[in-house]
Structure formats: C-alpha cells, structure tokens
Amino acid sequence: MTDSLAQPRFRLGFLTHVQGRGSGPAELAQTYRNAQELFVAADELGFDVGWVAQHHVSLGGGGLSSPWTFLAHAAARTTRIRLGTAITILPLEHPVRLAEDVAVVDTLSGGRVEIGVGSGASELEYAAFGRDAARKRELTSEGLAILRTALSNKEVGAAGFTIQPPVADFTERIWQGVFSQPGAEYAAAGGSNLLLNRAAYGYDAPTDEVQRPWADSFLGAWDQPRAPRIGLSRFIFPAADKRSALEQIGADVHRAAQKFGAKGAFPVGLSVEEALRRFHSFYGHPDEIVAELQQEKVLPVATDLIAQFNPAIPDHDAAIRALELIATEVAPALGWRPEVHSSARSAELAGV
Secondary structure, eight states, X not given: OOOGGGSSOOEEEEEEOOBOSOOSHHHHHHHHHHHHHHHHHHHHHTOSEEEEOBOSSOOSSBOBSOHHHHHHHHHHHOSSXXXXXXXXXXXXXXXXXXXXXXXXXXXXXXXXXXXXXXXXXXXXXXXXXXXXXXXXXXXXXXXXXXXXXXXXXXXXXXXXXXXXXXXXXXXXXXXXXXXXXXXXXXXXXXXXXXXXXXXXXTOSSOHHXXXXXXXXXXXXXXXXXXXXXXXXXXXXXXXXXXXXXXXXXXXXXXXXXXXXXXXXXXXXXXXXXXXXXXXTEEEESHHHHHHXXXXXXXXXXXXXXXXXXXXXXXXXHHHHHHHHHIIIIIHHHTTOOOOOOHHHHHHHHTTO
16 A cells, blocks of 8 residues: 555544543533544644544543533534544443434534544443443444444344434544554454544553554455555654653653553553553654654554544643644644645635
8 A cells, every 4th residue: 555644645634532620510511522622623724524422331531421421512612623533432322322322413514523432441331331342343343334334324224213313424433442463454344434442451562563554454455346445543742842741741651651551551560661652752942753653563554544632631731722823833744734624725816
C-alpha cells in the first residue's frame, strides 16, 4: 500500500476522554462544557473528525458514559467536523437501540457520523450491566452483526421493523478498535475500518513496533472493493518547548502509568520519562514532534491521524492551544491541509 503521508491529504482527528480535575457536580459540568468547546475549536481549525471514548466507570474527574447524547450536542454546535466514537462499548449496548441513536445524530448532523466499536476492558462495567465479561469478544461480534444490519436500513429484530430515521450508507463509517494481530485480521474480514490505540499494553517494545504488524495484517486480509482505512490514535501535545509541555502532562502521565502498573499492563515503578515512552508520547515544540512522527512506523500506512491528550489533563487553555498547534504546524508539516468546503471555496474564488 502506498504510504498515506506521501499522498495529498490524510484525515486529521482528535480524541477526548472528557476528563477534568474535579469530581463535584459543578466541576464535572465544566469538564463537559470544556470538552464541547474542544469540538467547536477543532471544527474552526479544520480538523476532519472529533472522537469521544465511552467510559461507564469514572476515570477520575469525568469520563463519558453517554457518547451519542454528547455528540448530538456537538453536532448542534459545529458545522463540518465529523463526529465519532473511539469507542462505543458494544456489548453493553442493545445494538438496535444504538443504531437508532446513531441514526438520529447522523440525521441531525447532516451525515457526519463515524462509529467505532469495541469490547471494552472493565469487568466492573460488565458486571454493572449484567453482562459476562468472559464473552466480550463473542458479544461484540454478535452485536456488530446486528448493528450493521440495522445501519443498512434492513429488517432487524422482527419482520417489518427497520430503524428510524433511515440512514445513508454506513459501509465506510464503521470502525473496530483492536489490541492484537488476530483482532486486526478479524476487523478486515468483516469490512470494518481499523482503530489502533495510543499505546500497546503488556509489551516492552515501542508501541509502533508492536502495532505495525497488526496494521500490515489488516491490510493483507482486506478484500473489500473499497480502500481500507486505518485510524491511528497518538498522544500528541505540542507546546513552546518540552519543559512547558511536561508542566502540563508529566505528572498526569506518570500517575496513569502507576495505575497501569498496578493492573499489570506496565511494569511498576516507572520514571516519568519511561511512563511517557510507554504511552508513546509526542510532546514539546512542534518541530520536535514532527521529526519524531516522521519516524513513526505505523503512521505511513494510516489514513487518519487521531491526536489525544489522555491520560494527561492539560489546562483548558493549554488544550485549545495544543489543538491550534497540531492543526497549524504539526499536521501541515506531515502533509495535511484543511479541507476546503464549498462556502469557503466560493469566497476564495470571489476574492473575499
């Protein structure tokens, strides 16, 4: 496959886990408002897709349990950015009901929805919803088959029943988050686009070295008539310099790495520097980030670069500034350009 970054344009996205500093009602309300403002800012900056991650168990200072309600609100506040989940935890949803929510948001947004699904990882979430975590892969496969049928406007659940409102073609808008090479091959076999996480847990090797074979297996197994898509999520936090970036992200990333160590996903007792490496972090001056991303092993085959700040929780102003730097300095240096839309193009032609 031709390296995507050598092509004229790849899609640029950002992902928020909707986290803040406090856990009180007023603080959580502000966290949700701030996350909405990120969508507004990204829309204005030309980002192609805004993604949210579903978490039923609080991450501490937030976490988004109901992504489609959130995205409906974001749809009303934006004009062009696409709206997606990376991911919706499919086994904890009724797939027909989920398809209805997706259909409503897609209709209200003018067809801007992308849906990424996966099995999730929290046994507590499964217990809360009365689902068997040991069957999560099977439940994901069963749910995805039903979701595909529903989003194809076909009869689902009972003779004569189709979802309302009907939706435009979703064939190219369904994604699967995977954490293994067999998972990538399975996604390809089903015709799903591939979502790769910001970090590969349980491995000592760098994340891109671990994930590149997954991406290659996905591409090798792809047999659909349309081109495959790979969405690559990466921790990207540009600032004036590395010191300024570390002031915003260092403590949070270190704290998160310690929690992952307690669960066995990372070694225990990591330094800040090793924690940042384990999360495959790109931070500092935009020029430094560009140089490092140019060496990223999965990025050349990605069609979508998805920037996120999680597990860091930067100040809201710093987060907005980081989005600006990604859209104006980092992504353009890698070959991305904002898509010119009809109204902007008309004004350009008119000399406005």
